[in-house]
Amino acid sequence: MFEPFTRQLFRDAGLSSGMRVLDVGCGSGDVALLAAEIVGPGGAVVGVDRAAAAIVRARTRAEIRGMSNVQFVEGDPALITLDETFDAIVGRLILMYYADPIDALRKLLLHLRPDGIVVFQEFDPSGCKSHPASPAYDRCANWIIRTLALSGAHTHLGLELYRIFQSAGLPAPMLRLDGVISGGPSAPYEALPEVVRSLLPAIERFGIATAAEIDIDTLAQRIRDEVLAKNSVIVAPLLIGAWARQAGNNSRQ
Numbered sequence: 001m002f003e004p005f006t007r008q009l010f011r012d013a014g015l016s017s018g019m020r021v022l023d024v025g026c027g028s029g030d031v032a033l034l035a036a037e038i039v040g041p042g043g044a045v046v047g048v049d050r051a052a053a054a055i056v057r058a059r060t061r062a063e064i065r066g067m068s069n070v071q072f073v074e075g076d077p078a079l080i081t082l083d084e085t086f087d088a089i090v091g092r093l094i095l096m097y098y099a100d101p102i103d104a105l106r107k108l109l110l111h112l113r114p115d116g117i118v119v120f121q122e123f124d125p126s127g128c129k130s131h132p133a134s135p136a137y138d139r140c141a142n143w144i145i146r147t148l149a150l151s152g153a154h155t156h157l158g159l160e161l162y163r164i165f166q167s168a169g170l171p172a173p174m175l176r177l178d179g180v181i182s183g184g185p186s187a188p189y190e191a192l193p194e195v196v197r198s199l200l201p202a203i204e205r206f207g208i209a210t211a212a213e214i215d216i217d218t219l220a221q222r223i224r225d226e227v228l229a230k231n232s233v234i235v236a237p238l239l240i241g242a243w244a245r246q247a248g249n250n251s252r253q
């Protein structure tokens with residue numbers, strides 16, 4: 001769902017053929033694989049994530065696509081040593097998980113060459129809603145936001161990127177805002193329920209809702225039925241992208 005926005009953000013930020021890119025918190029590799037496509041065979045991408053299972057999935061996906069310009073490493077890129085410095089550091093929905101995103105970004109910048117590009121894309125969930133209201137959709141959004149917040153994630157980090165970049169020693173970043181609004185039979189009704197599915201243990205642990213209330217296997221269908229019955233639209237969490245160029249010998253922003 002977010003791929004076109006991330007692609008446009010990378011285009012705006014100046015990611016291009018031949019670059020070496022570090023993808024922070026690569027998960028199953030969506031962003032790293034996109035970056036690898038942009039930098040092409042003359043470039044290289046390293047995706048780093050602390051979740052071993054995600055790294056395995058990302059490697060498998062790269063192999064299936066026959067992409068040899070991307071590799072995946074398990075760990076926290078703010079803490080590990082890497083053999084090279086990068087032309088660009090990118091990340092999507094990752095700074096929100098660091099307890100101190102400014103400190104994390106400062107550490108990540110140690111992997112960037114002078115004049116290198118920094119690009120992050122993070123959520124702003126405040127516009128995530130349905131209209132006219134589908135209670136099932138709105139409840140689903142609320143479960144996700146509350147669970148992430150109680151887990152310690154910075155749920156509105158997108159709005160903080162402008163300040164975080166500067167506090168980490170970067171110039172004021174350029175910004176863009178993207179979002180998905182949809183209705184009708186082909187809207188992405190599975191998207192939020194899939195997040196709820198992955199958060200289910202935490203939702204129950206925090207006492208936000210019970211598995212019986214959520215009834216995960218019917219959730220997407222119930223949202224779909226409500227939205228179609230009211231001819232509503234649903235708005236996904238907004239994505240805020242920020243990019244800047246680290247000062248260097250030939251500094252240009």
Ligand SMILES: C[S@@+](CC[C@H](N)C(=O)[O-])C[C@H]1O[C@@H](n2cnc3c(N)ncnc32)[C@H](O)[C@@H]1O
Pocket residue numbers: 024025026027028029030031048049050051054075076077078091092093094097098
């Ligand atoms: C919401 S997912 C985003 C994945 C990917 N960037 C994307 O947009 O498809 C967040 C990812 O960040 C990873 N993560 C969170 N904190 C991390 C840390 N300190 N070091 C490395 N990975 C981390 C998680 O394991 C998870 O894969």
